[in-house]
Amino acid sequence: MSAVTTEGILRGSRLSVTASRRRILDLFLEKDIALSHQDIEAVTSGSFDRVTVYRTLQTFLEKGLIHTVPSSDNVVRYALCKDACAEGHHHDDHVHFVCDSCGATTCIDEVSIPPIRLPGGYRVRQIGMVVNGTCGRCG
Amino acid sequence: MSAVTTEGILRGSRLSVTASRRRILDLFLEKDIALSHQDIEAVTSGSFDRVTVYRTLQTFLEKGLIHTVPSSDNVVRYALCKDACAEGHHHDDHVHFVCDSCGATTCIDEVSIPPIRLPGGYRVRQIGMVVNGTCGRCG
DNA sequence: ACGATATTGCAACAAAGTTGCAGAACAAAG
DNA sequence: CTTTGTTCTGCAACTTTGTTGCAATATCGT
Numbered sequence: 001m002s003a004v005t006t007e008g009i010l011r012g013s014r015l016s017v018t019a020s021r022r023r024i025l026d027l028f029l030e031k032d033i034a035l036s037h038q039d040i041e042a043v044t045s046g047s048f049d050r051v052t053v054y055r056t057l058q059t060f061l062e063k064g065l066i067h068t069v070p071s072s073d074n075v076v077r078y079a080l081c082k083d084a085c086a087e088g089h090h091h092d093d094h095v096h097f098v099c100d101s102c103g104a105t106t107c108i109d110e111v112s113i114p115p116i117r118l119p120g121g122y123r124v125r126q127i128g129m130v131v132n133g134t135c136g137r138c139g
Numbered sequence: 140m141s142a143v144t145t146e147g148i149l150r151g152s153r154l155s156v157t158a159s160r161r162r163i164l165d166l167f168l169e170k171d172i173a174l175s176h177q178d179i180e181a182v183t184s185g186s187f188d189r190v191t192v193y194r195t196l197q198t199f200l201e202k203g204l205i206h207t208v209p210s211s212d213n214v215v216r217y218a219l220c221k222d223a224c225a226e227g228h229h230h231d232d233h234v235h236f237v238c239d240s241c242g243a244t245t246c247i248d249e250v251s252i253p254p255i256r257l258p259g260g261y262r263v264r265q266i267g268m269v270v271n272g273t274c275g276r277c278g
Numbered sequence: 279a280c281g282a283t284a285t286t287g288c289a290a291c292a293a294a295g296t297t298g299c300a301g302a303a304c305a306a307a308g
Numbered sequence: 309c310t311t312t313g314t315t316c317t318g319c320a321a322c323t324t325t326g327t328t329g330c331a332a333t334a335t336c337g338t
Contacts, residue, residue, distance in 0.1 A: 015284090015285095016283090016284060016285065016334080016335050016336070017335080017336095018284095018285065018286080018334075018335075019334095020285090020286080021285095037325085037326085038324095038325090048286080048287085049286070049287050049288075050287095050325090050326085051286080051287070051288085051326090051327080051328090052285085052286060052287070054325095054326065054327080055285080055286085056285095059285095068211050069211075070209045070210060070211045070267075070269055071209060071210075072207045072208070072209045072215075072267065073207075073215070074213055074214070074215045074294090074295090075213070076212070076213045095255065095257070097257070097261060100264065108257060108258070108261075110258055111255065111256070111257060111258070114253045114255065116234065116250065116253065116268070116270065117250070118234070118236070118247060118250060118270065119247070119249055119250070120275070121274065121275025121276075121278060122236060122247075122270075122272060122273070122274055122275060122278070123272045123273045123278045124270055124271075124272040125239065125271050125272040125273075126270070126271045126272070127268065127269070127270050127271075128209070128211065128268070128269040128270075128271070129255075129266065129267070129268050129269075130209050130266070130267040130268075130269075131255065131257065131261075131263055131265070131266050131267075132263075132264050132265040132266075132267070133261060133262045133263040133264040133265070134261070134262045134264070135260065135261055136259070136260025136261060137260075139260060139261070139262045154315090154316095155303085155304055155305070155314090155315060155316065156304080156305095157303075157304075157315090157316065157317080158303095159316085159317080160316090176294085176295090177294090187317080187318085188317065188318045188319075189294090189295085189318095190295090190296080190297090190317080190318070190319085191316085191317055191318070193294095193295065193296080194316085194317085195316095198316095213325095213326090
């Protein structure tokens with residue numbers, strides 16, 4: 001298993017390698033937290049068109065490179081998928097953490113979501129879990 | 140403990156009782172599912188100004204009458220708080236269910252969220268859980 | 279280096295949410 | 309039931325966020 005690099009991920013995705021894709025993917029690898037469209041815009045400010053960022057995120061989603069993170073505000077955030085994710089079918093059953101202090105959203109891959117029993121009639125397909133609190137850096 | 144009524148809730152909230160507030164609160168009680176701004180607009184279509192709906196939801200939030208429900212799309216949905224919620228401080232540790240089929244988001248008060256252990260450094264304040272699947276009516 | 283294909287930027291648009299302000303509705307008191 | 313101070317609503321104008329079509333450009337395999 002090779003180190004996870006921007007180049008490697010892009011090659012593997014069978015997508016054309018372009019400056020914007022490289023840059024955005026770089027950001028995810030470097031920051032290692034979930035990023036919103038706005039976050040990305042703020043950092044790359046003007047290097048690419050707004051539309052390009054939207055489309056890049058959309059493409060990454062479809063190719064299974066990133067997944068969306070549930071949130072209570074109205075902001076969609078995306079995070080890098082780890083190995084187990086494939087196109088269309090996400091292996092996304094890890095806990096997401098949102099720090100009250102620094103606002104960062106991180107995937108906690110070490111902790112998987114506990115099973116749950118629902119009242120009769122409900123059929124469970126997927127479970128999402130978001131924990132709010134303070135992270136190691138801020139606590 | 141008295142029955143939960145629109146009038147009762149509004150009185151208790153120390154807010155002025157107005158037509159729009161009564162109507163919106165009615166909707167929550169009647170539907171018993173989480174509603175987005177758009178859902179409300181669709182039903183009340185034009186009875187009130189868009190702005191009034193935004194402000195009413197905002198006010199209800201602040202007074203602790205409703206809470207936001209985490210979701211994976213970019214839509215903020217609100218649900219009625221049960222007894223335990225107070226102004227500012229929500230007792231919101233129940234499971235939310237989103238039906239793939241009918242799209243309804245419901246609060247499952249019967250099931251509380253299992254405790255969880257995070258790696259060192261993290262401090263937990265609140266946990267949110269969203270289950271996707273099919274509900275009793277659709278399954 | 280070339281040609282087919284995929285990607286980008288632009289412009290225009292649509293949808294979602296916010297703000298200030300004047301007029302209307304409300305609640306409390308007489 | 310009327311007055312009065314306060315709160316709420318609707319309007320208009322605006323900002324932000326997200327989408328679409330199309331021409332120009334960059335990418336990739338050969």
